Amino acid sequence: MNPTELKTPYFLIEEDKLIENLEKAKRLKDLSGVKLVLALKCFSTWGVFDIIKPYLDGTTSSGPFEVKLGHETFGGETHAYSVGYSEDDVREVADICDKMIFNSQSQLTAYRHLVEGKASIGLRLNPGVSYAGQDLANPARKFSRLGVHFDQIDPEIFASLNGVMFHMNCENKDVDAFVGLLDAISEKFGSYLDQLEWVSLGGGVFFTWPGYDIEKLAAALKAFGERHGVQLYLEPGEAIITKTTDLVVTVVDIVENEMKTAIVDSATEAHRLDTLIYNEPASIGEASENGEHTYVIGSCSCLAGDQFCVASFDEPLKVGQRLHILDSAGYTMVKLNWFNGLRMPSVYCQRSNGDIQLLNEFDYQDFKRTLSQWSVS
Structure with a gap:
């Protein structure tokens, strides 16, 4: 894989x-x-x-x-x-x-x-x-x-x-x-x-x-x-x-209001909550310290202040491009939630031999089940 x-x-x-x-x-x-x-x-x-x-x-x-x-x-x-x-x-x-x-x-x-x-x-x-x-x-x-x-x-x-x-x-x-x-x-x-x-x-x-x-x-x-x-x-x-795990996301849109924002298919509120709680910006693997193209890496949730960080890149970002949000193991998977009904990240492990093992994945039924199990007629 x-x-x-x-x-x-x-x-x-x-x-x-x-x-x-x-x-x-x-x-x-x-x-x-x-x-x-x-x-x-x-x-x-x-x-x-x-x-x-x-x-x-x-x-x-x-x-x-x-x-x-x-x-x-x-x-x-x-x-x-x-x-x-x-x-x-x-x-x-x-x-x-x-x-x-x-x-x-x-x-x-x-x-x-x-x-x-x-x-x-x-x-x-x-x-x-x-x-x-x-x-x-x-x-x-x-x-x-x-x-x-x-x-x-x-x-x-x-x-x-x-x-x-x-x-x-x-x-x-x-x-x-x-x-x-x-x-x-x-x-x-x-x-x-x-x-x-x-x-x-x-x-x-x-x-x-x-x-x-x-x-x-x-x-x-x-x-x-x-x-x-x-x-x-x-x-x-x-x-x-620490430093063992990336949260991999995709740029789904780029908008501009005085500054460009790359919106990704994830959210701090739902998938990396400590970024929001402690106001500690995430780090992006593809970013460059002296890059000429600067973006807010914005979440796809409806929370106005929900963003991962501000990062610069050597080349302009494009819709469909993948980004690696670094160091995303601690206090992330244990705090995942279904805010906005967003798709929950799957969890994989890349073994030492190169094989990628699926540890967990989630679908709509998982989301539905957390909200109610039985209907009342």
Whole structure:
């Protein structure tokens, strides 16, 4: 199958690029002793878990369906976390998770009896420090509901806890900044950590970014684990799938209102939501930094501000031309929606031998089924 024969829009995951990231993950594990669990909130396309499973130790979740998916399709360790469990949620996953992490002391008190004897029990702590580019994604933002703050901790709880989880990073590409956070946690929470079996340091540590000093990160993690006598975990999401996947689209029209806009058969609102939420422009593979022809790459949704980016090209764009929207794996396929009734992108994987494998495709019946299943006469 030739990529030019595939109907747009579609995601194309490249196995070789995925393995390149996974080899860095393996190196970090070997040097530090840390265990890595894939954050399914970022990437849940289980059709490529056969590539990822040999490198990672399991999965971590943010809701009950992710727990089930990790247990059924990935294996290894299955970590269950939610900001707010219902009793039904806890009962649903208690038998299939290895670690159950509660967000608050009140939820821990209410539901731990449903988990004891089945899974290791943890509690999320909020260190009050973080690294995040935007306040929307900052776990330590003012009035944060995420985890227990230091001055609210009931020390007696630690006598019956197995571990804790901190999640305090979002796309942190600065190893020194992360080491600083580690030191702050150790100093503030050290007496509590010394009582535990394991500590998860969450996700958002971008150790696969070009030039990242993995050796320095590994040394800091190893020292932290040995200092407190705990097994450390990281929960990478973007770090595993960054730069592995393109969203391939087609220019369907070109309009002009003071500036030219190339309208493509996709939309940030429906297919690449974080571009819109965080106002972070996408990158186009065919663009040129010094190109003479500049276009808004506009979505085909009806939302006025729905656009991918502004990009320049060496040659004028044409209707029917394909564009590759780069780095489109993280927080994309897990957030797809049917806004405007747009065609949902298919999902493919290009294997190392060159074969292109269809992982998923959608049609009108999928759209219809999400809106109503039964009619009322």
